[in-house]
Amino acid sequence: MINRRRSPSSEISRDKKLSGHRNEVIFAEMINGKVLKGTQKGDVKDQQENLYSVKSGKKWQIFLYSYTRIKSSKYLKLLQPSLEAFPIEYDTYLKDRTKCISFKETYKEENGDKAIKILTNEEVKDAIGENTYILAKEKLRTISIANTKKLNDKRILKNFYNEAIFNNDEVEYLVIRVDSENENFLVFHKDDVLETISDLTYPSYSRAGRVPIDYNVEGQKTLLCYELNGRSKNIVEIEIRNDSATHYRQVRFNMYSKDTYAILLKNIPDKKIHKNITIFGKAVETLQLY
Numbered sequence: 001m002i003n004r005r006r007s008p009s010s011e012i013s014r015d016k017k018l019s020g021h022r023n024e025v026i027f028a029e030m031i032n033g034k035v036l037k038g039t040q041k042g043d044v045k046d047q048q049e050n051l052y053s054v055k056s057g058k059k060w061q062i063f064l065y066s067y068t069r070i071k072s073s074k075y076l077k078l079l080q081p082s083l084e085a086f087p088i089e090y091d092t093y094l095k096d097r098t099k100c101i102s103f104k105e106t107y108k109e110e111n112g113d114k115a116i117k118i119l120t121n122e123e124v125k126d127a128i129g130e131n132t133y134i135l136a137k138e139k140l141r142t143i144s145i146a147n148t149k150k151l152n153d154k155r156i157l158k159n160f161y162n163e164a165i166f167n168n169d170e171v172e173y174l175v176i177r178v179d180s181e182n183e184n185f186l187v188f189h190k191d192d193v194l195e196t197i198s199d200l201t202y203p204s205y206s207r208a209g210r211v212p213i214d215y216n217v218e219g220q221k222t223l224l225c226y227e228l229n230g231r232s233k234n235i236v237e238i239e240i241r242n243d244s245a246t247h248y249r250q251v252r253f254n255m256y257s258k259d260t261y262a263i264l265l266k267n268i269p270d271k272k273i274h275k276n277i278t279i280f281g282k283a284v285e286t287l288q289l290y
Contacts, residue, residue, distance in 0.1 A: 023056045023177050027185055030277060031289045041167040044175070048288060051170060052187070055257065056177040062164050062253040064241065070251055074168065075159040078147060082222075082240055083249045085139035087132045090248040096133040103128050104213040116212045124215060134215055140240065141219035144205040148222065151203035157224075158198035164253050166190050173283060176261050182276075188264055189282035196267045197260070201226045201235055226263060235259045 024035045024043045033046040042051030067083045070076055087093045103124065108116040125134060151157045162168055174193050176186045206221035224236035234256065241250040268281040279287055 024054045026183055027052070027054055027175055027177075030183075030185070030275070041165075041171045046289065050172050050287070052173045052175045053166065053171045054175045054177070054185075056180070058257055060255045060257055060260075062236075062255050064250055064252045067249045073163060075156070075163040076251075078150060078156075078160065079222075079238070079251050081143045082140055082147070083251065085143055086136040086240065086242060086249055088249075090242075090245040092132055093136070093242060093248070096131045099128060100124065100131055100133050100215050101213050104215075108213060113212070121215060121217070137215055137217045137220065141205075141217050144219035144222050148203040148205050151222075151224075154198055157201070157203070158194050161198055162190070162194055165193070165255075173287070176257065176264075178257075178261060184276045184278070186261060186265075187277060187279045187283050187287065188268060189280075189286060192268045192281040192283070193264065196264055197235070200263055200267070204232065206237075226259065228259070233259060235263070 021035070027033075028035045028044045031044070031046050033044050033052075035044055036042050036051075041053050043054040044052040046052070065073075065076070067080075070080050070083060087096075104116065104119070107119060121134075125131070128134075151160060165174065166172075172190055174188045174190065176188075178184060178186060201224045204223040204225050205219040206223060208216040208218040209220070210216065220239065222238040223234050224238075225232045225234050227233070236256075237254045239252050239254075241247050241252045264280070270281055270284055272279045272284045274289065277289065279289075
């Protein structure tokens with residue numbers, strides 16, 4: 001099948017949004033604050049006008065931004081060339097994607113599983129000729145490698161995280177609900193979050209995929225990683241979403257919750273506990289929730 005689904009179904013996405021909203025309501029009630037409606041980064045506002053971004057679940061979609069949003073960004077603009085690697089028109093992209101994958105599907109049917117696995121990208125290009133889908137993937141590889149080099153600069157990386165997670169100066173605190181079974185929340189000040197994750201993570205890019213009927217190229221995702229037990233572990237995956245005409249040339253920034261709060265808990269030790277809320281680091285000094 002050519003159109004392999006890479007994103008959650010609309011039903012799953014809706015359930016995640018509802019679950020996220022419930023957590024916002026629970027936290028807002030705990031601090032006598034209010035839930036903010038809309039798509040801004042701030043989810044909850046307290047009585048002192050502080051804004052909180054509330055996260056829960058195994059994987060957080062930090063953002064899903066269009067080309068226009070990325071182009072107008074201050075630091076996320078670094079990702080603009082990644083979007084420009086793809087044709088402006090979705091129909092052009094889809095036509096050439098279909099042509100590429102159809103060729104590989106036919107090749108597999110005629111020559112078998114072993115043959116398709118050793119078929120090289122150069123052989124595919126020679127067989128089907130000029131193709132914007134192939135060209136886009138190869139452009140994205142080059143751009144991802146270049147972005148990795150840029151993000152090795154800790155100052156750039158910190159600013160990149162700041163706009164992605166907190167929209168620069170919009171949000172002051174990150175709130176994490178770790179366990180869905182218990183209504184316990186962890187609260188971190190943005191300064192501690194940014195200092196910790198920018199210091200302990202580093203950029204990389206994805207290896208080539210292994211889907212026999214696709215055109216597999218490295219660098220289709222930009223990764224932010226950290227060291228866990230002597231091995232590199234992804235904490236962030238940034239990919240270009242081209243699922244449909246509606247969701248085309250969009251950037252999705254996903255963050256793994258378990259890895260994120262494990263790093264924060266290990267490196268921001270000072271804490272203060274009040275009922276179901278645990279406050280860490282600088283937040284202990286700046287927050288007045290009770």
